[in-house]
Amino acid sequence: MTRDRTLLVVLGALAFFAAVGLVMPKWTLFLLTIALAKGLVVMGLMLFLRAGLVSFGQALFFCVGGYAAGSLGHFLGRSDVFLLMLAGGAASGIAAFVLGFLMARYRGIFFGLLSLALSIILYGLLVKTEALGSTDGFNVLPYTVLGARPGEDWVRYVLVVVAAGAAALGVNRYLSTPLGRLAPAIKDNEIRVEYMGASARRAIHVKYVIAGVLAGIGGALVAAAVGHIDPEMAYWTTSGEFIFVAILGGTGSVLAPLLGSIIFYSIHSFAFDLSPNTWQMVLGTALLVVIVFLPNGLWSLFVRGRVA
């Protein structure tokens, strides 16, 4: 086994991103902020993929996190970004804990479609709820950091960089625990997992909650950065986008979703700018190229071939 260098890489990346943020133009800071926040959601999807599950409805928790954070300012006048992240993560975590009792019973296409159905229910509810702005959603208060209003975009950007780094370290640690290591075993042979004395259902439930918390924090950060939330956050195309990024990045490391996310939203941004009418084709082609040449995602560029 090779030694895990994730800690070093994360710390290095943190310093690098924080430093380049000082010299990069404003719009790239915003782009990276959104990419890393959404990368948190994708990190949760990666946990599922490792266990052989695909959630077509992770936008559910992304949206719950966003609305929880937004409501904090909208109804209670609170705007501290740490509070927003806490609210987003907690709300989604609780939602995932409750729904997890149902979801952990299903595998394969049933897991995927049920998750999709749940996210569509939330979308439907939000669209019909006047108090939350129906289809228009509502604006999120400009956020503060420990009481101060960050004047510089750099501060907000660094916050997301640090949040992504912390999440990466936490998830990486989880993956090295016996419960985290169970994921590929569940994917390969669930009966054997049960016959070894472990509950696959419980392991999946735990992953569901972790993914929910990550998506909630991601949603809160996006809500805070964009300054507006609407039911589109729970729409199935949003979930699809997350899966797209997850496949693009791969499941080889906790950093793969973040890398995939940065690349995806960069391509998205440039493609949209250069060819406003055919940008989807550019993205689609990019994914095709990755699937054909790097079936294990972009992260496989960083992994030396494993001996079979």
Add this chain to the structure above:
Amino acid sequence: MATILDARSLNKCFGAVTAARDVNAAVDTGSIVGLIGTNGAGKTTFINLITGYLKPDSGSIHYAGRNITPLPPRDITRLGICRSFQIPQLYNSLTVFENMLVGLGVVLRNAGRGGFFQRGEPKVPGFDGSATEVAGHLLDRFGLTEYRDRSAQVLPGGVRKLLDIAMTMVAKPKILLLDEPTSGVSAEEKFGIMEMVLTAASAEGATVIFVEHDMEVVSRFAERVLAFYDGAIIADAPPAVALRDPEVQRYVVGSELHRPDVKSGARRHA
């Protein structure tokens, strides 16, 4: 000797097929029991009933005095009843070493070790060492060290079989149930595998129950034979006696020559 496992009046039907017909068997601690019978006679069903994969229509199973009939397989495994499979059940995307680590991880986890905040490598309960050390040690004992970093998917049949059995040893089984440990293995390898497994099991003081079709293997390694036919036990004696029993001769041993109608559907590969 004390009884460790006691199956009482087990009955199990799959539609019109009776896979267990009033099965009674009390197994002594530390004994080695061979299960024989033609395909569909109820041997694997017996194992599936004991490990909780199947629930009997009636009857009960007691382990060390405790009724384990309602428990799911994972709880029965945690109590120390572990099984191997006729068709090896491995984690094919992982290496041999990782296959062992998954099992050891579960053992650690069930002992409340190896959590998110665990520092260093915790010791595996029952073994003197960390998961990596124990995995290496067990692979060594089963002669699998040379395959350590090979993907489980590309292993030869005999090696898959051994790995399947080695994976059951991580939980320090009190009762080891082996479903055809030597099927699909060349004749020369059979005795070697049985010796290796039984040495490992007896070193742990485990009771062994194994399903076997090769009567040479049975008479050499089993201390007691349970012969199954049509879901029922038709003989229960030491191999020298059981294998000479006229009914066993007719329905089991002589099955190569006068194979009775093979029951269909009764066999379940978990």
